[in-house]
Amino acid sequence: MDAGRHSLTARAWTLVAYGVPLAFLSVFFVFPLATIVARGLGSSGGESALGLLTDPLTRDVLWFTTWLAAASTVLTIAVALPASYVLGRYAFRGRTLVLALVTVPFVLPTVVVALAFLAILPRGLDRGPIAILIAHAFFNVAVVVRIVGTFWAGLDRRTSEAAATLGAGPRQRLLHVTLPLLAPALSAAAAIVFLFSFTSFGVIVILGGQRYSTLEVEIYNQAVRSFDLHAAAILSLVQLGCVALTVMVAMRLERRLGVRGQLRSERDVIRRPETAREKALVAGSLGALALFLGLPLAAVVERSVTTGPGHSLDAFRALTRPTSTLLVTPWEAIGNSIVYAAIATSIALLVGGLAAFALASGQGNRAFDGMLMLPLGASAVMLGFGFVIAFDEGWRDFRSAPWIVPVVQALVAIPFVVRIVTPTLRAIDQRQREAAALLGADPRRVRREIDLPIAARALAVAAGFAFAISLGEFGATVFLARPDHPTLPVAIFRFLGRPGALNVAQAYALAVILMVVTTASILLVERFGRRRSGWF
Amino acid sequence: MLDIDRVTARFGAKTALDDLSLRVEDGEVVSVLGASGSGKSTLLRVVAGLQRTDAGRVTLDGQDLGPVPPHRRGIGLVFQDHALFHHRDVAANVAFGLRMRGDAPDRIAGRVGDLLELVGLPGFERRSVATLSGGEQQRVALARALAPEPRILLLDEPLGSLDRPLRERLLADLDTLFTEIDLTALYVTHDHAEAFRLGDRIALIRAGRIAQTGTPDELWTHPADEDVALFLGQSVLDGRAYRPEAISVRGAVEGEPADGVVESAVRHGPMVRLVIRLDDGARLAAAVTAIDHPSAGDRVNLAIDPDGVVEVG
Numbered sequence: 001m002d003a004g005r006h007s008l009t010a011r012a013w014t015l016v017a018y019g020v021p022l023a024f025l026s027v028f029f030v031f032p033l034a035t036i037v038a039r040g041l042g043s044s045g046g047e048s049a050l051g052l053l054t055d056p057l058t059r060d061v062l063w064f065t066t067w068l069a070a071a072s073t074v075l076t077i078a079v080a081l082p083a084s085y086v087l088g089r090y091a092f093r094g095r096t097l098v099l100a101l102v103t104v105p106f107v108l109p110t111v112v113v114a115l116a117f118l119a120i121l122p123r124g125l126d127r128g129p130i131a132i133l134i135a136h137a138f139f140n141v142a143v144v145v146r147i148v149g150t151f152w153a154g155l156d157r158r159t160s161e162a163a164a165t166l167g168a169g170p171r172q173r174l175l176h177v178t179l180p181l182l183a184p185a186l187s188a189a190a191a192i193v194f195l196f197s198f199t200s201f202g203v204i205v206i207l208g209g210q211r212y213s214t215l216e217v218e219i220y221n222q223a224v225r226s227f228d229l230h231a232a233a234i235l236s237l238v239q240l241g242c243v244a245l246t247v248m249v250a251m252r253l254e255r256r257l258g259v260r261g262q263l264r265s266e267r268d269v270i271r272r273p274e275t276a277r278e279k280a281l282v283a284g285s286l287g288a289l290a291l292f293l294g295l296p297l298a299a300v301v302e303r304s305v306t307t308g309p310g311h312s313l314d315a316f317r318a319l320t321r322p323t324s325t326l327l328v329t330p331w332e333a334i335g336n337s338i339v340y341a342a343i344a345t346s347i348a349l350l351v352g353g354l355a356a357f358a359l360a361s362g363q364g365n366r367a368f369d370g371m372l373m374l375p376l377g378a379s380a381v382m383l384g385f386g387f388v389i390a391f392d393e394g395w396r397d398f399r400s401a402p403w404i405v406p407v408v409q410a411l412v413a414i415p416f417v418v419r420i421v422t423p424t425l426r427a428i429d430q431r432q433r434e435a436a437a438l439l440g441a442d443p444r445r446v447r448r449e450i451d452l453p454i455a456a457r458a459l460a461v462a463a464g465f466a467f468a469i470s471l472g473e474f475g476a477t478v479f480l481a482r483p484d485h486p487t488l489p490v491a492i493f494r495f496l497g498r499p500g501a502l503n504v505a506q507a508y509a510l511a512v513i514l515m516v517v518t519t520a521s522i523l524l525v526e527r528f529g530r531r532r533s534g535w536f
Numbered sequence: 537m538l539d540i541d542r543v544t545a546r547f548g549a550k551t552a553l554d555d556l557s558l559r560v561e562d563g564e565v566v567s568v569l570g571a572s573g574s575g576k577s578t579l580l581r582v583v584a585g586l587q588r589t590d591a592g593r594v595t596l597d598g599q600d601l602g603p604v605p606p607h608r609r610g611i612g613l614v615f616q617d618h619a620l621f622h623h624r625d626v627a628a629n630v631a632f633g634l635r636m637r638g639d640a641p642d643r644i645a646g647r648v649g650d651l652l653e654l655v656g657l658p659g660f661e662r663r664s665v666a667t668l669s670g671g672e673q674q675r676v677a678l679a680r681a682l683a684p685e686p687r688i689l690l691l692d693e694p695l696g697s698l699d700r701p702l703r704e705r706l707l708a709d710l711d712t713l714f715t716e717i718d719l720t721a722l723y724v725t726h727d728h729a730e731a732f733r734l735g736d737r738i739a740l741i742r743a744g745r746i747a748q749t750g751t752p753d754e755l756w757t758h759p760a761d762e763d764v765a766l767f768l769g770q771s772v773l774d775g776r777a778y779r780p781e782a783i784s785v786r787g788a789v790e791g792e793p794a795d796g797v798v799e800s801a802v803r804h805g806p807m808v809r810l811v812i813r814l815d816d817g818a819r820l821a822a823a824v825t826a827i828d829h830p831s832a833g834d835r836v837n838l839a840i841d842p843d844g845v846v847e848v849g
Contacts, residue, residue, distance in 0.1 A: 431617075432619055434606070434613075434619070435619045435621070435680075436607075436621075437586075438585075438613045438681075439632050439680070439683075440610075440684060442605070442607050443605075443607075445607075445636065449632070450621070453623045
């Protein structure tokens, strides 16, 4: 009887861990997308599916999208690796701050970043693939630095030292020991960067000009500009297919590359740089990164105080005044953003956390794993659009429900939570759980006492990401935010659409505030994460 | 009393435990001695409930453990490489089992202090586990397993990863501890010295079966078969086992016939172990205490005490 109850609660837990994420994604992801597809394929007229797919123009777009994403991924990793190494191996003052600051570009609204690059890149370079690549690297450096850097900080130094005693030089150690150990983190980060670059929207629209179009931009053009739902639906399916393929490859890689082992605590691994060479390495890597990330941000700040021929704080002062652009004062947009993002983060942590537990405990549930990754690749534009047409009538008219914005933001954040938390949970030594069980902890207690505390740091990192993504989310939110409840990015977008130096400067002023709020929140989460990991 | 009754455990085609039976009486320490791959760790995992069995049953004080999940068994296990909770400090590691059974915080603190005292780590409460040496980690693991007063303590090669002097010291401490707290324990090891030192009885495990059980003296004087005798370091000739200390060795007089030639002479503490090659090519192991012992290459005569020879298989 005892055993019966035991297995019953275990079954109930499994049901919750799988059921909640599945239900959430079915209702808020699959259903809206299915609605788009059904409506698109159902509508008559337009090109045939086959015609569209074999159109050389579609092929060109697909090819351009793919190589652009691949090149962006390579460039991002190249830019991020030195800083990841420094963060993964050395302790220095302001380390937490660096981790927080590096995340800021990631959450800035794409429109703002694109404009910043437009302002600082020399003529000739400011439009086209090169500008897009640099902007993608700027955005995604945080993904690589945070995922790889944090993972690196958990790798035992002694493994590399053992290789050194076996005659491996620095290059061989990197190639044969460090990189293989880092592979799971690297492949996870690369997959995310690739997907982001693949579905990037704002950057391409502004920096690509008329000549360069990606799948995502084509979907938007077909759906919103030409109002050809049929073509948009087919292109969406193509995009979903590409994303699914990427996810499958990434998952296979992660599984192949994953090494089960005890991750060391960060405190045992990182140490202060000692020699002059080490100090120069730390300073150089971080300095270069600071320059790369700082210049565009500085341009944003500079523009926020450019209200006319001279510089002034007029744009910031104007934020407290109601404006016809927003229906409310810009300040209220800040409050909206924070509340929405906090709720979205809670939802994402709950759903994504449960999913991560399910993934880490179950063996080989690839379909489930893949489904959790898909929202990454579904374009935000598609999602927002899908929500609008799926939840539009009768009892399911949720379009103006106050929770709809956090839900769509959580959807975008969930894959991050899953990807960040699952590897940590998978890396927990099974004997720790066995030891806890033998000391009298039932399975639920084992999860609370072993898995949860060890995952706490990963959960905190995930929370930081989820919050930041929700704050900066634009493509979907713009469809769903009520006119009198704009979020910061939506407000920025509306200001940019208005003529006049003050309106543009107000947009940049809000971008500056978004930067500050993001930095502050990420810092807070990092601090929290640190305290929880005081056990380490 | 722990009763392991005809237990079989398979991993795919490999049989780790093959119809194995073993009993541990209350207050008794049984050493399970075997080579690696003999199934001794699997045996512990079966008792702990961490390993599924294919047949047989395990009872503890008459209670069938089959349907009892690991966390309700009240069994302590000290893992080979400690498996300490690295996200907790020393005190929290030791307190874990006490918290699980719902002890009051002040009682827990007291008991943690007592246990750390018992294992020789007083005042280590707030230390981070990662900063401890291997020996200290093993002591914490021991304290952690003992804290909730397990009905039986299982130890899986607990000293395997430690260096020799440390192992000697911990061995002595364990010996004292086992006597002091009247523990019922199953101690798994591949090391003869540990098994003989700690076990009230020794169970020799071979290919998933118990080859022989008995007190250290019983095992030594009456090995059950040829393999056991060889495993213990005795010599077997023509179906008979010869104990090394029952063989006296004398240097042969120059020019006269001798029984054999000394192949090697190696000192182990107070004893010198000789390997002698007889004229027919067979080898005998002998142990002598004399300082003036024969060396390699010496021709020797042997005298064998009949009490030191038993028929095997």
